[in-house]
Amino acid sequence: MIPHRCVLACLVLGSVGCNGRDGPPAFDGPPVRVTCTTTIVADAVQRVGGDRVRVDTLMGPGVDPHKYIPFPSDRRKLDDAHLVFYSGLHLEGKMADLFEKNKDRWRAHAVAGGIDPAKLLNADADGGEHDPHVWFDVQLWKYAVEAVRDGLAGLDPPGADTYRANAAAYLKELDALDADIRKQLATVPADRRVLVTSHDAFGYFGRAYGFEVVGLQGVSTASEVGTARRAELAKLLGDKRVPAVFTETSVPDDGLKAVLDDVRKSYGHEVKLVGGDDALYSDALGGPGSPGATYPGMVRHNVGVIVAALSR
């Protein structure tokens, strides 16, 4: 019988390193072996690290990080890495706990972990944990890029100048990206600036670019959707005559479809479900060759889709 993946994960990640070591491998020159949790984090590491890094990623394109359960092969990827970068702020659910509890075993850095809490949103109205989806505000994601730069330079001082130069060029590119999408998003009329998605990933986007943002599910996809929540969302869509809602590449769309049926029946309003090739990239990049294969590509794709669907 094949053991359940959860049981495997405990066996795999719960004991000492697979090379008989309790700590990370010694680093004696490039390439720096880096293991990242999400594709979004890996993209920043590749941009800053350039030729000096070899990047491996645990969660591939389209994978939901909130509910991710480690594979047996993840242990080797973590144990073999000189550095581990993860997003942090509890995005990675169970994996984040693992990094917190095993600080000596891996050199693990949470790229969003050092962002000034005053700049962060709460995960819900009652406060509590922070919303982890910081990459949807391009200005905020720059802090993560700086954390990557500092993490790489700390392990590999001879490469520090390279990391600083790569990061500086990339941060400049992100400023240009931010200015560009601001211009595009400004064309969406004020009364149509409502962004409805499968889960609450776009809070920072809404704050940065002036949209009311509503997710069917909460900040984590691990939460259940109650009937009250569905009815509340249907009412908002019906009352505001919202023209379109958006599916996400890393979240199933059946929940949103059910809400749109309710809106049709109860409010006589037809809402467009934007999906397929136009689904928004939320917690994972797209595969190689797709428009969302890089972080700037993902941002441009999302903004293009949002502007097209909500403009008159």
Ligand SMILES: [Zn+2]
């Ligand atoms: Zn999410």
